[in-house]
Amino acid sequence: MIDALYISASGLSSQQQQIDVISNNLANMQTPGYKRSRVAFTDVTGTTAGQAQQGLATNAVGAGAQITDTSPVMLDGTLQQTSNTWDIAIQGAGFFEIQPTGDVGQDGQRLYTRAGQLKVDSDGYLATVGGQRLAQNIQVPTDAKNIVISSTGEISATLGSDQQTSIIGNLELATFTSPEALRSVGGNDYAVTPASGDASLGKPGDAGVGTVTQGYVEGSNVDLVTEMSALVLAQRAYQLNARVLQASDTILDTINNLNR
Structure with a gap:
């Protein structure tokens, strides 16, 4: 008993x-x-x-x-249209690799997120809403207009008085052998664990890597x-x-x- x-x-x-x-x-x-x-x-x-x-x-x-x-x-969440230039939803496998700030990741460890609500920070770099810059250090010129992000992550824009578009950066996505083993650290961010395996960076649309869609955010699943x-x-x-x-x-x- x-x-x-x-x-x-x-x-x-x-x-x-x-x-x-x-x-x-x-x-x-x-x-x-x-x-x-x-x-x-x-x-x-x-x-x-x-x-x-x-x-x-x-x-x-x-x-x-x-x-x-x-x-x-x-599993993928549903896409929600916002029409905002820097809202980028991931469809399929992949995470944005970001540079951590604050106490999390002080050892230099990169963090990963699916939250694609991005912005341009005070220095012109693409960053998350929390202020963490993308690991690719993509800097957007102040005179960039008509910004278009393709499904393969290519960022193009017209600069100044130019009529032709120029490529100003390329997004990359990180994939893992076992993404379910990533460790949540809050703020929609994940950290690598021994079980998840190391991140493998690739171009959106490559084999095993998802695509990105501009003007949408991925909702919760x-x-x-x-x-x-x-x-x-x-x-x-x-x-x-x-x-x-x-x-x-x-x-x-x-x-x-x-x-x-």
């Missing part, structure tokens, strides 16, 4: 984390480029590895559940129906684990009162 207390407590803890993840997903439904997170549950065995190898305790009751991983789901369904299931699982905890407490109270 004591085991039931710990097992149900592990279920309560796991379902609480599940609800926290779902809550965060719902809170970011309107966040451009946000990728919904999901949790991975595993059971906790009541048998040690040594006992299992010896074939012992085969009828042992499990010790509950735990969450072993929380990872982003790297959070699906309201999916998240609400998962929330209902998590609530019910939490409720059932709480009832198991209550039932175990009631039985223990009965046992304690047998001698009275």
Whole structure:
């Protein structure tokens, strides 16, 4: 009966984390480029590895559940038209590589984002809305007009009184062997982990690399129906684990009162 207390407590803890993840997903439904997170549950065995190898305790009751991983789901979000010059949505695989600012990435590590709401900073460089410059250090001339960004990332514009267009920069996208293993550092940014592999830079439209679309932003890939369904299931699982905890407490109270 004591085991039931710990097992149900592990279920309560796991379902609480599940609800926290779902809550965060719902809170970011309107966040451009946000990728919904999901949790991975595993059971906790009541048998040690040594006992299992010896074939012992085969009828042992499990010790509950735990969450072993929380990872982003790297599916494309829906495109939302803005018609803004520097709003650039990524379709397919790829991230913008950016130079970190502040405490994150002080070791020089680059960060990666899908949020394509870009702007030209005070020095003329392309940067995110948070002020982080693109790693390509693309500088936009002050007299640039009629700016066009192709699906392959080529940025062209007419300069000054010129009639002909000039190429002023080329966007690159970073891809990873396992993008789901990237670590979220907040602000729509991700950092490389050993599991994700190193970034591989490529031209939009190349094999394995997505394309970019000017005048659009990629919305969150959070699906309201999916998240609400998962929330209902998590609530019910939490409720059932709480009832198991209550039932175990009631039985223990009965046992304690047998001698009275």
